[in-house]
Amino acid sequence: MNITDINQKVTVRGYNQKNQMIKEVPVKLQAPLEKYDLTADDYTIDLKNGMVHGTRSENITKVTLVVDGVQKRVGQINAGGTYDIWAADTITNTNQKVFVKGYNKDGQEVKSVQVNIKPIPSSITADSFAVGSDNNVVGQVSSNVTKVVLSTNGQTRNGQVSGTGYSVYAKDLITSKDQVVYVIAYDASGAEVARTKVTLTQSVKEVQISADPYTLNDDFIIFSVSGKDKNDVTKVVLMDKTDNKALKTVLDISGGKIWAKDAINSQNMNHDLQLVAYNNNQELATTKVTVSSK
Missing domain, CATH: 2.60.40.10 (Immunoglobulins)
Known part of the structure; x- marks a missing residue:
């Protein structure tokens, strides 16, 4: 006989060597344990647009982001078995312990997965600068950069960082295309994280x-x-x-x-x-x- 329904009456009987039943006990039937699946993609620190993404089984109806033991945010459940959680303001360094927790329809925590955190890949770029006509050195920086400094001929000047762009007034500092000019990027701790050389060209004037x-x-x-x-x-x-x-x-x-x-x-x-x-x-x-x- 196959057991196919938890409402079936099932017993186990014991017999002696004379094939006489000497004991009978009921078997308590339970529904099979439900399987829950939850994953989290690797997360690269992004202080402006960071989102934790992952997949979930359909029986997980809620996800939360937990950072260093504290629940920070409830995520967005998407169709197709995925989720998103805004994390730019909560995951700020690779030393944090971050988990995504999944809950069933009854509000019970059924699954937890740790998020692998990767550091921000630091970068800075600089547009070419036309000596004699351009006023500012401009370019792009990664989201962890909070300060940009221009350096040439032993002189330095701080620039303005706005979002992922920056600008440094340099008309009076860069007067020859033969100068060597760098822009240097720093993070919030004051550490240098990237630098790049500025390409200089000579402006052509109509004279x-x-x-x-x-x-x-x-x-x-x-x-x-x-x-x-x-x-x-x-x-x-x-x-x-x-x-x-x-x-x-x-x-x-x-x-x-x-x-x-x-x-x-x-x-x-x-x-x-x-x-x-x-x-x-x-x-x-x-x-x-x-x-x-x-």
Whole structure:
């Protein structure tokens, strides 16, 4: 006889060697124990968007998140045997003991699983910076980064971190594309967690300079600066490119002339003479100076 129903009457009988029944006892039937399944995915610490995910059997109707022995949150039960629990503000380090607990429809705890916690993979990126035109070094950081510092030529400057982005004013610190510039990321404890080198490019400005022909012993070379970025010109220099030296400099270019009488003579009049427009030390435009004698 098979036992198929807990309402069946089942007994066990004992017999002696003469095949005489000498004892009979009832068997108490119980329903089979219900099986409960509960899993939790590995959790990478995320202080902004962290969610604990996992699977559950359909007979688990409630899940809770327990951190260091304290229940922190009730999770969201989803169709299809899954669940989600918001955890960004509760799981903050790998030393915490975190469990997901499952409950049946009667509110009884039936399953518990520990969550494996992984540290945040720290990172920082930096967009390229155009020297002469860009004002700020900007980029992205991982969610554990709370401070960003720019470092170049022995100088440092703190930036502003907002969400997973940051910005550091650097126009006055980065003046040459040959500088070595780093941005360094720190976590809430003040520990450095990542750094990256900033790629520097030289900005291209729309500036043109022209010069009238110069006659030896005249007082000035007359020039004109044009282009949409002409206001970025901070000086014009008369250069002897043959001897690689500056002969004269004018800082106020509004007059459109540079003194040349004592700079150009019969010895250098046939050299490669040029007017060069600069933004500080950045060369923006050049033009050849044509020299003739009277």
